[in-house]
Amino acid sequence: MILLNSNDMTKLGCGECIGCSDCCRSMGQSIVLDPYDIYQLQKATKQCFAQLMQETIELHVEDGLILPSLKMQNGTDACGFLSKEGRCSIHVDRPGLCRLFPLGRNYDEKGLRYFLLEDACRMPNRTKVKIKKWLGVSALPQYEKFLVEWHDLRKGIQGKILEKQSDEYTQNINVRMLEIFYQKPYDMTEDFFMQFEKRREIFISEML
Ligand code: SF4
Numbered sequence: 001m002i003l004l005n006s007n008d009m010t011k012l013g014c015g016e017c018i019g020c021s022d023c024c025r026s027m028g029q030s031i032v033l034d035p036y037d038i039y040q041l042q043k044a045t046k047q048c049f050a051q052l053m054q055e056t057i058e059l060h061v062e063d064g065l066i067l068p069s070l071k072m073q074n075g076t077d078a079c080g081f082l083s084k085e086g087r088c089s090i091h092v093d094r095p096g097l098c099r100l101f102p103l104g105r106n107y108d109e110k111g112l113r114y115f116l117l118e119d120a121c122r123m124p125n126r127t128k129v130k131i132k133k134w135l136g137v138s139a140l141p142q143y144e145k146f147l148v149e150w151h152d153l154r155k156g157i158q159g160k161i162l163e164k165q166s167d168e169y170t171q172n173i174n175v176r177m178l179e180i181f182y183q184k185p186y187d188m189t190e191d192f193f194m195q196f197e198k199r200r201e202i203f204i205s206e207m208l
């Protein structure tokens with residue numbers, strides 16, 4: 001596996017997905033949402049977490065940790081944000097995993113790096129694109145820092161759940177994690193990353 005950083009180029013260009021929406025369909029619960037995604041969805045839809053839960057997102061469990069993911073819709077098995085024309089209706093604010101595809105993220109002692117999922121995108125003759133441009137996130141250094149912190153926090157929670165082996169502890173930590181990072185609405189007039197840092201400090205002091 002070749003690990004890349006955001007200044008590297010790799011075969012990502014797929015002609016703006018014209019005629020294809022494969023990675024917005026039949027994805028099960030694999031498009032997991034982080035707090036930044038919820039901030040972006042809140043901005044794009046003007047809906048709070050509870051409202052999003054009514055239609056476009058759902059909860060799933062990953063190694064004891066409850067996390068939201070995009071919900072494939074009954075009948076179409078497509079994401080609720082996919083338009084009839086097969087385009088993303090929230091493209092500018094789409095979740096991180098949607099931006100990333102067909103890349104994966106690798107976390108190790110060198111931080112966050114990326115790798116190409118060779119056969120994930122079916123478009124032939126893909127062109128080389130700089131990863132930074134592909135992701136299209138304006139504050140990329142802060143975003144990557146957040147992703148590393150969020151990844152570490154998730155691993156920390158999953159480690160505690162495994163260590164404690166207690167249904168009550170698992171329930172309590174999940175309830176608090178969902179409240180602090182997802183359910184409490186974000187202030188759209190304030191920078192996300194600062195809000196995340198404050199919430200992270202509160203969560204760590206209370207639960208870890
Ligand atoms: S599979 Fe590739 S071409 Fe199709 S929608 Fe996804 S990224 Fe675009």
Ligand code: SF4
Nearest residue numbers: 024079081082088098
């Ligand atoms: S949010 Fe947009 S890009 Fe992501 S799966 Fe839904 S329609 Fe596709």
